[in-house]
Amino acid sequence: MSKELDFESALAQLEQIVRELERGDLPLEKSLELFEQGVRLSRECQERLSEAERRIEILLQDANGRVFTSDLGARGLGESGTGEEDGRDADEDDIPF
Incomplete structure (x- = not known):
């Protein structure tokens, strides 16, 4: 995900890709291109979610x-x-x- 693309925008793009792929009417090359883009977006969204979880855990630590x-x-x-x-x-x- 580029720095300009926030989590919500990336997720919206991923959802659009899934809808397009589910239609099933795309040529093979276009389907593969969208699938690769979707995998990248999915991984980057997951990384952002994991980072947010780590930040929350740090904020919720007690003195010990x-x-x-x-x-x-x-x-x-x-x-x-x-x-x-x-x-x-x-x-x-x-x-x-």
Whole structure:
């Protein structure tokens, strides 16, 4: 992916390529060209997703380097973000830093 092409644009291009290939009415050479372009876009999108995941893991590490995870949907946080609405106060173990 070139620097000018953001993730969303690359993904949209990949989706367009898939639609064109699924139609099945392209000449072989054009199909191969699109397939190669799609593979490149797919790999580059995956690399960007992996990089984003690594960045998120770094941001969510606690002081000991362990990755802090939380299922906000199951517990839910109040507007203050303290966890008070679930009947308990947030403590230092709930905060990733």
